[in-house]
Amino acid sequence: MPYQDLQIHGAVAMHIPELNIPRVVIIGGGFAGLNLAKRLLGKGLQIVMLDRYNYHTFQPLLYQVATAGLEPDSIAGPLRKLFKEEENFFFRLALVQKIIPESNTIETSIGNLTYDYLVIATGAKTNYFGNEKIANAVFPMKQLPQALDLRSHILQNFEKATLVKDYDEKQSLMDFVIVGGGPTGVELAGALGELKLHVLPLDYPELDFRQMDIHLIDGNDRLLKGMSEVASKKALKYLERFSVNVWLNTTVTDYDGREVTLSNGKKIITRTVIWAAGIIGNLIEGIPKEAITRGNRILTNEYNQVVGFENIFAIGDIAFTKSEKYPNGHPQVAQVAIQQGKTLAKNLISMIKKKGKMKPFEYKDLGSMATVGRNRAVVDLPKWKFQGMFAWFVWLFVHLIAIVGFRNKIIILLNWFWNYFTYDRATRLIIRPFFREKMQNMSDSYFK
Amino acid sequence: MPYQDLQIHGAVAMHIPELNIPRVVIIGGGFAGLNLAKRLLGKGLQIVMLDRYNYHTFQPLLYQVATAGLEPDSIAGPLRKLFKEEENFFFRLALVQKIIPESNTIETSIGNLTYDYLVIATGAKTNYFGNEKIANAVFPMKQLPQALDLRSHILQNFEKATLVKDYDEKQSLMDFVIVGGGPTGVELAGALGELKLHVLPLDYPELDFRQMDIHLIDGNDRLLKGMSEVASKKALKYLERFSVNVWLNTTVTDYDGREVTLSNGKKIITRTVIWAAGIIGNLIEGIPKEAITRGNRILTNEYNQVVGFENIFAIGDIAFTKSEKYPNGHPQVAQVAIQQGKTLAKNLISMIKKKGKMKPFEYKDLGSMATVGRNRAVVDLPKWKFQGMFAWFVWLFVHLIAIVGFRNKIIILLNWFWNYFTYDRATRLIIRPFFREKMQNMSDSYFK
Known part of the structure; x- marks a missing residue:
């Protein structure tokens, strides 16, 4: 993994001043x-x-960055900015x-x-549960650079699909396997479903989007295991709109970058496995x-x-x-x-x-929620469970309130309005570093 | 990382349908x-x-992406989106x-x-004028990934400057050399000046920003050679606000990633040379x-x-x-x-x-303009040259009108309002792929 090593050799130290306070x-x-x-x-x-990283990441919306709905900048808060002008606060990358x-x-x-x-x-x-082969072949989605990478990968696949005539090959570029039926997996499946219904067919008129399959795989006997049974049931129903293939009680046993093997013996050919199965x-x-x-x-x-x-x-x-x-x-x-x-x-x-007594931590469960495409969400509050359009508004509202920074709230709200009313996604750029080199590599190894 | 694991087997071609039209x-x-x-x-x-690339780039605003003022997505227009639902139009990456x-x-x-x-x-x-050594050590700014790379580099340098005690070393991380005094160079110098005055000192209270020097180097006898003399003079004056060191009639003869040698014999130690000197x-x-x-x-x-x-x-x-x-x-x-x-x-x-006659191309010069930090710009219209606050409004207006897409206009306007009234920059994320490699290269060469 990149991003891990910030090693600086030589005479370098943190230079945090020694103050006379704890x-x-x-x-x-x-x-x-x-x-x-x-x-x-x-x-x-x-x-x-x-x-x-030099920024806080609002992880609940990472999947919207990965599916071209939001700019990466709008779900991040630069840490130095969040604490600027604060005395006795020191940030170090x-x-x-x-x-x-x-x-x-x-x-x-x-x-x-x-x-x-x-x-x-x-x-x-x-968490790849120790399977290195799978770890090297799938896309994780816990960090902003990973979400951006996934976005570029998805869009590049469709560009490539326009070049391929072989049915299986084309299928492998247009199909998606999401592993893990928690909120991330379900929301991602819904977002890919929206792309399939409203966005990609207009961008790629040369492709037949009946061919685009979305698979959601979960080891439990229901989606959203952490939520109520009614939420699971409704989420499953909402995913039907997008013809998402949901495989319950199923795990991935192998993936080589091309062929996924499921525990039930089924095989799926795909270039894109998104791993949201555990941490x-x-x-x-x-x-x-x-x-x-x-x-x-x-x-x-x-x-x-x-x-x-x-x-x-x-x-x-x-x-x-x-x-x-x-x-x-x-x-x-x-x-x-x-x-x-x-x-x-x-x-x-x-x-x-040394004032007062320490209080044991007690978790106040405020509930949980997940959205499944436009106008649909499931919400479990401690005393009230509801689903549908109103749940979706609640989901929007809660996430907008929770995001760090006033500017981010406005930009996200604007993007959501835009996406909602235009049935469009604005930020579908393929931005990859060393892109030219990659293109040349691509042409060398893949297109000859 | 899954950059390379996308293989396309078999016959690949562009598959542009043969229509019976030119x-x-x-x-x-x-x-x-x-x-x-x-x-x-x-x-x-x-x-x-x-x-x-799969997007059109609005190059005149690249420098604002590089200086953390705008999101990359807002100055780009995805090409498929711009031509969506158009019959007989085919895009290929x-x-x-x-x-x-x-x-x-x-x-x-x-x-x-x-x-x-x-x-x-x-x-x-x-254009590096054939100097490969310089080409490998400087930052160009013609493409979106290059602007993003520069943004991360600038912010990383300030993170590193907090770690370094040696005066020269610190200076090298905080100083900037811009080569080329055309609109890009001048606008970039102004934007870095704004960062120095209003943004970075709040983010990095541990650094002394009197130490941050901005050098602008140009081979001509005046800045903005393509514009009027009064524009050149005013731009030079506006840059004084930020204590930008302008070196006219001067070229860069050497740069090894650490030390810039100018044609007048002067040497400047810096990690960041931005090359806007020619195409x-x-x-x-x-x-x-x-x-x-x-x-x-x-x-x-x-x-x-x-x-x-x-x-x-x-x-x-x-x-x-x-x-x-x-x-x-x-x-x-x-x-x-x-x-x-x-x-x-x-x-x-x-x-x-075969209808009508072809018309020779005739260029209608609509004028040119450049902005130098907040509230200041120089505008040369064919019959009217003006500078200052009003010119700055004209600059904003013209760029906003020219940018592709309604959504981009709104997001940029919002960002500009935000930056203007808060004296802040919102999008200062360090996002780098292959981060480890870069950091290790840097630590090897700079900190030993």
Whole structure:
């Protein structure tokens, strides 16, 4: 994977000034880290945030970037901008390599740093369940560059499909397999369905879009396993509009870049497998084994303290925090991350200022939702479950409110209006680095 | 990464249907090609447009993408979208490799194609005047991926500057050298000046921005050589606001990625040299030598017919068309390209339908303009030259009108309002593919 190594050799260090106040180091600027940091400002603490990207990503809308509905810039918040003019806040673009709890130190790609309090909010990455062959052949969709890459890949495939006469070959370029029937998989299937119905046929009149098949594969006995049964049922029904082939109780056993093999023996020929089937924690070396549990999550107590440590915390997708209501840990969703960030902010301040008692984390489930193409969504609120057009408006509203930054809200709203009323997608650019070289490679290896 | 895993087996060709009407092949979807193609629609012709990108780029605003002011998507128009639902129009993503006039054929990365009429509208690329060492070390800015790359590079340099204590090293990361004092160079200098004054100091409080120097180097005795003397003088004055160091009558003689040597002997240490010093035509193999003139431009007669051919035309930056008023050829600017596209459309139709006489191309100079930071621009109209705030409004208005697509106009207007009133730039994301490789290369060469 690119993007991983920010190594700088030689006489380079982080140059974080030594202030006479406690230093909180936060690894990761996702939902958890961002919400924590915001609430620690102005409390007499030095806050250092490290991230391997210089922006916060609003992951719930990544699939819209991948399907040409939104600009990448509108679902990201540059971290320095979010904290600009904040005293005692320091951002560094860095990859954290190791934690050395004995000396309260972390090793990073840009030098070492000591901490008084360390918060691990590194989130999760795509889980291929150890299958390297599949990992190398599929498209993940957890980061902005991955979503952009997928967008270019999809559009390039249709360009290529216009060149191919062989039926199977053409099919392989126009068919899509999505692995994982959670919100990401379902929303992506709906978005591809919309492209198939309204956008691509106008762009590619030379192609027959009855030939474009969308497969959604899930190992469970229903889609949206984390939501109510009625939501699952409705989502399945909404996907029928787009003739999405849903394969339940099914897993992918092999994929070589061309042929997908399913656990039921079926084979599908496709160039595009999008993997939304599971996540695994972004672990950092130095966490003792006894603090790591399944899915590479870090075991914490109810205050999000990593087991065995006083001053190391884990929040968000990487954390495994049990509670009475959630004896098997909390779901790895944005709401848990946000709430853990907020709670930890209060607890850290209590702890450092020695004022008041720390409060155990308690997750308030605000519900969950997923959209399936235009005018359709499923919403599970704690006391009310509903689906359809109104659910879709609720989905739009909630996501618009949640996105970071006023400007982003406006640009997204504008894009959504545009897409809705024109049945169009505006941002379908194939932007690939070294494109000319690629084209030449393509012509060399593929077109001769 | 899944860049390469797309293989197309078997027979591949362009599959452009053979219709019983004349086929016009247009190479390039820039200002010239786009304006030509639009006017050939619905005239009983088969139009095939080839481009190595799937979008038209509004080059005059590239510098705003490079300086984090605009999203890349908002200055591009996807070519298939621009021509969607048009009968007898065919777009193909391809690189044209050779023209074989004897058989009315072109060879491309996706197979051969015959034409009845061929229009070369391939535009121009950055001219390094044969200096390969410089070519490998500087940043060009003619294409969208190049502008994005520059944006990431600039922001990464400031991230790195926070890590470096050595004064010279820090200086090298914060200093910028722009080569070429035409509109692109001047506008870029102004945009970097704005970043220095209003944006970067808030993002990087740990850096001292008195240290950030912007150098603008031009071989002529004044900036904006193509404009009036008063425009040159005012542009120079406007650049003083940002303390831009303007070096006139000066050229770059060497650059190794770290040290720039100027023709006057001065040396400047910088990691960022942006090359806007000249262009050279995007030639295609197969054009006879006698039809090629300086700057790799293709000689045409007054009807834009390539000398020696009846059915091959060249328009836009690649064309060298003399007229009474322009005995040394026309300037390589958007307006000439647009007008040549429009005129050729009429002439082609006359020629093919054998109706009316072809009209020689005559350039109507509508004037030129450049902006230098907020509230300042210089405008030369044929009968009126003015500068300052009003000129700046005119600049904004003209560019907004000219950009392709209603949605793009709105998004750009919104961004401009936002940037203007907040003194901010919204889209400062570092998005780089192969990030690791780049960083490692850099760390090897710069930080050891």
